[in-house]
Amino acid sequence: MKKLFLIALTILATTSLPLWLLAQQVSFIPQWRPQAQFAGYYVAYKKGFYKKYGIDVKILTGGPEAPSSEYLAKGKADFATMWLSTAIQMRAHGVKLINIAQIVQRSALMLVARKDKVKSLQDINGQMVGVWGKCFQIPLKAFFKKYHLKVKLIQMSSINLFLRGGVNITSAMWYNEYHTILMSGVDPDELTTFFFYKYDLNCPEDGIYTLEATFKKHPILCRNFVKASIEGWLYAFSHPEEAVDIILQCMLKAHVPMANKAHQRWMLDRMKDIILPPYGKLLAEDYYRVAHILKEQGLINRIPKFEDFYKETYVQP
Incomplete structure (x- = not known):
C-alpha cells in the first residue's frame, strides 16, 4: 500500500493533476446495441470527453443477451x-x-393505430394491441386501466404484424418503431397516434445508474461520468451529421444490421425532443408517478424513498 501511495505521488508530481483526475477505468453498458438512442455516450467517447475528465471508459454492448440491469446488479x-x-x-x-442522471425527461412511448380502424380513444376498446417487451407493458396497462379500455395484448418481435394488418394498434417508441412504420411506406395521415405523456402518464425512460456503493466510494467519478455524458449529448445535438456518422461507425463495428443513416438521424432528432432541461435531473413528480403505477400493478410492494433512489450529480452551467 505504501509503495502504491508513493507511485501515486510520483505521478501527481509529474502530471500536475489531482489524484482523482488520473484516468480511472470504468465499464458502461446501454440497454441496447449501438444506435442513436445512445448517441451522447458514443460521441462523448469518440470526442474524448470522458478522457478529459480522467475516465477511461469501455462501452459494452447491451441487448437481450446482455441486459444492462443484470450487468449492473452483478x-x-x-x-x-x-x-x-x-x-x-x-x-x-x-x-x-x-x-445519477435522468437523461430522458419526456416519455417517447406511444400507441400507433390505423386511422381507418381507430380515430379516438374509445375505438381502442375491444381491439388487439401489439406490444414489445415487459417494460412496455407497464405504462400500457396503466393507460388502458385509466381510460377503462379492455384490450388483448399480442406479444410482437417486429413491426411486421402491424404492417400486415394482423393488429390495428401497436405500441412504439417515437424515435424508433414509429419511424420504421413511416419508412415502410405508411403515410402519417393514415395513422392515429397516442403519446402517453399527453395523457398524464409521463414515465421517463432512459437514465444513468450505478450501484450505491460505487457512488459512495467514487462520488467525483460518478459526477464526471454524468458531466461528460451530457456534454456528449449536447455536442451530438449541435453536430447531428457528425454524431450520426459516429453512431453508424459504432453500429458497423458491433455488426448491427440496418445501419440506416436516415433512421439514425430521425432517432437523434427525436432524442433531442425528449432530452430536455433541466438536463440530468430526475423530477420527484415523475419518480412517484412511475412508482405508484408499479405499486398499483402489484410489481412492487413498497415505494423506495426518492432521496435514497436519486442523487443529483449535474448542475447545468
Whole structure:
C-alpha cells in the first residue's frame, strides 16, 4: 500500500493533476446495441470527453443477451442505462442501485393505430394491441386501466404484424418503431397516434445508474461520468451529421444490421425532443408517478424513498 501511495505521488508530481483526475477505468453498458438512442455516450467517447475528465471508459454492448440491469446488479458494469420503471423495481426488490442522471425527461412511448380502424380513444376498446417487451407493458396497462379500455395484448418481435394488418394498434417508441412504420411506406395521415405523456402518464425512460456503493466510494467519478455524458449529448445535438456518422461507425463495428443513416438521424432528432432541461435531473413528480403505477400493478410492494433512489450529480452551467 505504501509503495502504491508513493507511485501515486510520483505521478501527481509529474502530471500536475489531482489524484482523482488520473484516468480511472470504468465499464458502461446501454440497454441496447449501438444506435442513436445512445448517441451522447458514443460521441462523448469518440470526442474524448470522458478522457478529459480522467475516465477511461469501455462501452459494452447491451441487448437481450446482455441486459444492462443484470450487468449492473452483478457488478459486470460500473454504469448502465435503463428505464426508470425497471430501476425502481430493482431498488424495491433489494438491488441498491441509484439514479445519477435522468437523461430522458419526456416519455417517447406511444400507441400507433390505423386511422381507418381507430380515430379516438374509445375505438381502442375491444381491439388487439401489439406490444414489445415487459417494460412496455407497464405504462400500457396503466393507460388502458385509466381510460377503462379492455384490450388483448399480442406479444410482437417486429413491426411486421402491424404492417400486415394482423393488429390495428401497436405500441412504439417515437424515435424508433414509429419511424420504421413511416419508412415502410405508411403515410402519417393514415395513422392515429397516442403519446402517453399527453395523457398524464409521463414515465421517463432512459437514465444513468450505478450501484450505491460505487457512488459512495467514487462520488467525483460518478459526477464526471454524468458531466461528460451530457456534454456528449449536447455536442451530438449541435453536430447531428457528425454524431450520426459516429453512431453508424459504432453500429458497423458491433455488426448491427440496418445501419440506416436516415433512421439514425430521425432517432437523434427525436432524442433531442425528449432530452430536455433541466438536463440530468430526475423530477420527484415523475419518480412517484412511475412508482405508484408499479405499486398499483402489484410489481412492487413498497415505494423506495426518492432521496435514497436519486442523487443529483449535474448542475447545468
